Amino acid sequence: EIVLTQSPATLSLSPGDRATLSCRATESVSNSLAWYQQKPGQPPRLLMYDVSYRATDIPARFSGSGSGTDFTLTISSLEPEDFAVYYCQHRSSWLSTFGGGTKVEIK
Amino acid sequence: EVQLEQSGTEVKKPGESLKISCQGSGYKFVYYWIAWVRQKPGKGLEWMGTIYPSDSDTKYSPSFQGQVTISADKSTSTAYLQWTSLKASDTAFYYCARRGGGRNKYLDTWGQGTLVTVSS
Numbered sequence: 001e002i003v004l005t006q007s008p009a010t011l012s013l014s015p016g017d018r019a020t021l022s023c024r025a026t027e028s029v030s031n032s033l034a035w036y037q038q039k040p041g042q043p044p045r046l047l048m049y050d051v052s053y054r055a056t057d058i059p060a061r062f063s064g065s066g067s068g069t070d071f072t073l074t075i076s077s078l079e080p081e082d083f084a085v086y087y088c089q090h091r092s093s094w095l096s097t098f099g100g101g102t103k104v105e106i107k
Numbered sequence: 108e109v110q111l112e113q114s115g116t117e118v119k120k121p122g123e124s125l126k127i128s129c130q131g132s133g134y135k136f137v138y139y140w141i142a143w144v145r146q147k148p149g150k151g152l153e154w155m156g157t158i159y160p161s162d163s164d165t166k167y168s169p170s171f172q173g174q175v176t177i178s179a180d181k182s183t184s185t186a187y188l189q190w191t192s193l194k195a196s197d198t199a200f201y202y203c204a205r206r207g208g209g210r211n212k213y214l215d216t217w218g219q220g221t222l223v224t225v226s227s
C-alpha cells in the first residue's frame with residue numbers, strides 16, 4: 001500500500017504570504033494525485049486533480065506540481081479563507097489513500 | 108446541482124448494529140462510484156471503500172475489509188455503510204463522496220458527513 005507523507009504538519013503564515021505544501025509517496029504514483037481543502041465543520045473540497053488541474057471554481061492562486069513521488073501544492077498569496085487543513089490523495093484503479101494533512105494557520 | 112445527502116447523527120452502544128445512508132441527486136447515480144471516508148475527531152481522512160451502484164461492484168481498503176459493509180440501492184439512489192457490531196473506536200465522522208467522471212476521477216462531491224458516536 002502506498003503511503004503519503006505530508007509536510008510540514010503545520011504551516012504558520014500571514015495573509016498575502018506564499019504557502020508551499022509537500023506530499024511525498026513511498027513509491028511512484030505517476031500523476032494520480034489530488035489535493036483537498038478542509039475547513040472546520042465542513043467536508044473536504046477537491047482543489048486539484050491529476051497533480052496540476054484545478055477543480056471547478058478553484059481560484060488560480062492554487063497550483064500543483066510534481067511527478068512520481070514528490071508533489072507540491074502552492075498557494076501564491078494566502079487569502080483569509082485559505083487557512084484550513086490540506087490533504088493529498090492518491091488513487092489507483094480502485095484503492096485510494098490520503099496523506100496525514102497540513103494545517104495552514106494564521107501566524 | 109449534484110448533491111449527496113447523508114443521514115443524521117447516530118449515538119449507539121458498543122455491540123449494536125448500524126446502517127447510515129447517502130442519497131445522491133442531480134446526476135445519474137448508478138454510473139458514478141461512491142466512496143466512504145472516515146475521519147476520527149481531530150484526525151485525518153481515511154479511505155474506507157467504494158461501490159459502483161450500477162452493478163454493486165465493491166472494493167474495500169485492507170484496513171476496513173471485514174469491518175464494514177458498503178451497499179447501494181439503485182431504485183432510491185442511495186449508498187449505505189453498515190456495521191454489525193460497533194466498537195468505541197468506530198466513533199468518527201463518516202463522509203460519502205462521489206468519484207467524478209471523465210478526467211477527474213477524484214472525489215468531486217461530498218456529503219455533509221454523519222457523526223457516529225459509540226459509547227456505553
